[in-house]
Amino acid sequence: MNKVATAQAPKKAPGGSRIGRFLADNGALVGLFVLGLALFIATPDFLTGPNLLNIGIQASVIAVLAFGLTFVIVAAGIDLSVGSVAALSAMGSAWMFSQGSMPGWVALVGGLLIGALSGAVSGFAVAYGKLPSFIATLAMLSVARGLTLVISDGRPIGTAPDVSFLGGNIGPIPMPIIVLVLAGLVAAFILNFTVMGRYMYAVGGNREAARLSGVPVRKVLITVFALSGLFAGLAGLLLSGRLDSAQPQAAAGYELDAIAAVVIGGASLAGGIGRISGTLVGALVLVVIRNGLNLLNVSSFWQQVVIGLVIAVAVGIDSLRRKNQPH
Amino acid sequence: MSDTPVTNNPPAGTPILTLENVTKSFGPVTVIKGVTVNVRPGKVQVLLGENGAGKSTLIKMMAGVYQPDGGRILVDGKEVRLPDTNASEALGIATIHQELNLVGSMTVAENICMGRFPRRFGLVDRRQMRKVARDALNKIGLDIDVDHKVGELGIARQQLVEIAKALSLNARMLILDEPTAALTKREISALFSVVEDLRERGVGMVFISHHLDEIAAIGDSVSVLRDGEFVAEVPADTHEDELVRLMVGRSIEQQFPRRREYRGPADTLLEVEGLSTKGMVNNVSFSVKAGEIVGLAGLVGAGRTEVIRAIAGVDPYATGSVRVRGKDLPKSSIGAAIRSGVGHVPEDRKAHGLVLGAAVNENIGYATLSTTAKSGLVDRSGQRKRAQDVADKLRIRMHNLDQVVGSLSGGNQQKTVFARWIVANSTVLLLDEPTRGVDVGAKVEIYELMNAITAAGGAVVMVSSELPEVLGMSDRVLVMSGGHISGELSADDATQDAVMSLAVRDVQRDLEDKLMEDGHE
Incomplete structure (x- = not known):
């Protein structure tokens, strides 16, 4: 997936070899391997089948949230509401099944639609209401969490079996990992092969130039937020499926992990730059660090400190690298 | 010259700053080739040259933004290095940019x-x-x-x-980068009296202006540049014709190679009727036929850009109509304008024309992404092939199609904007300052491109503040003044004087006297 083209053209890397260029363009991937190697040496528990599957499961929710967020960030926006929208989608879905007595598959699709719709509302506020996306989605963060509490009255609700299926296994493979891979492929496909995907890079790179070239900027903005909401909905269903119940406080604060994953993956908050493969690596970096620190019995308090530093270092290295290139 | 031995107190008459035989290249392109400029205390040194002649590169070297690849920089006769703007500021060198730092x-x-x-x-x-x-x-x-x-x-x-x-x-040396460009006549004379004052007090100044009359009014000495080379240093009271000859180095006929090769039916492609916008444009009507270049002349603020933007669907308009090939265009729909064959090359290509961080390939393809797509999927190979073809045809100088457009030169960036509309088969091209910030060679290529577009039956509307360009390339000149068209001139009747007297006809008083002065060029 690393081969997919982006708005960022290939750059000449020091050394000039293709391998050198690949490494320079995929700093986060190199970091992930170094991290994996260090943990492999430090603890025998890291490189085991069960632990790797565990990492995959833990990464799934963050990565799916971050895939959706990548659309928004590529288009030079930000979506702070993904955690709340995930919770609302899961809770709405659970409510449809438990309280609304709807069939399980309707509850599943309904949950996704709630996510997409929430995102579209934010997108509409950004595109037509001229609200900065930070503000529009900050509002949605509060509204969606509030609605989640209203629907559930602050109590967990059991999920539909179709949703619980997302948290299960197919043979030895956990469903969340399958969902993670499929969602990543779909997101990468949208960004690279659809007209809408290329428009996202154009709008993020220079909104006015895109508009003057005939790009339907408002439609693009609504689409990116709707997609972000849709992926957030999927992440919410994954999370509730694993627990067999939708929790009112589920995914609180996850938006920050998702943003971290996207920027560690090399996307620019200024827009126009970002790849799904990078975002996946970013999410894995976060999860592997947590996993490794757990295996090494580092307290969860210190884990937060480490993760904060990793974000700063990863993005710092990336912007230094960009600065040293012409333009 | 300042080859005097280094002393603590420079002898009287030593220039504050000397660029001695400096050169500067960006990648394979050498933009400054062995230029020497002296800035003396109490004197105004004018830098004269066309866009792309190297004036801005020179002043950026003085300010420490760029470092010369060859040659020396001397301050008070002593060789210095100016690694950044702080270094030049510490030596008392200040730049007053066109975009102010306030x-x-x-x-x-x-x-x-x-x-x-x-x-x-x-x-x-x-x-x-x-x-x-x-x-x-x-x-x-x-x-x-x-x-x-x-x-x-x-x-x-x-x-x-x-x-x-x-x-x-x-600061004891000021670099004034086109300070008069946005000023009225009265403001200019206020500025000049300040300059006069500073001269008395021994401040050295570098002055850049495209208005030749200002050179005699304020300058002491003129360094003429052409294509990055030093041409001559002459007194500021040198006759304007001589200055132009030095600056351009060739006659105007070669500079504007207008050819009229279209032999097809003279269909009217664009008709604008009674176009008015809120505040600016007032009842503008004109039409453009196949094979024709219509120049839209006038002063900055006359409403030319607003007319172009309204036609292209970028801004809404209050009343009037726009027809392309006889069909009405809906108001403020860029998409509809593009579909009916309108291409818009905006005034500010960096802010409005290009996604600078994206590849050439992407930038050429934006207007055709959706029309060539099959069920929402990008025709990647087709888009790439069309982009390559047009890039070859327009001779866009780049490493490959994946190069980031922001790293191209101004001329090649502008050609990329043109390429977008050529790929889209646009037949009505609205060009707003099409050669601004483009070097001399690329300018002529853009003129040739306009010839090719009209030879193929296209229609061109060109807004330009460079009057020689309007006169040299247009088949008809419409002059705008105060938001409406104050007159139309055929190519034969269009002279600088004729255009200027129409341009100032209806402007407010303070704008008017600025233009009267321009008209006397």
């Missing part, structure tokens, strides 16, 4: 003291700050309220605030 939401006093607020008990000492600001303004005889927000001042006064700020930082 914070509009802060006061005049705060702006003048920016970065060195006077303090008292660790807090900002506002009284002292006002005093510093007032002293600075007094030096140039400017009487404005230091508590005024800078953003609320006119551009001319902002410029003077910037000059006052530079002087309060003990």
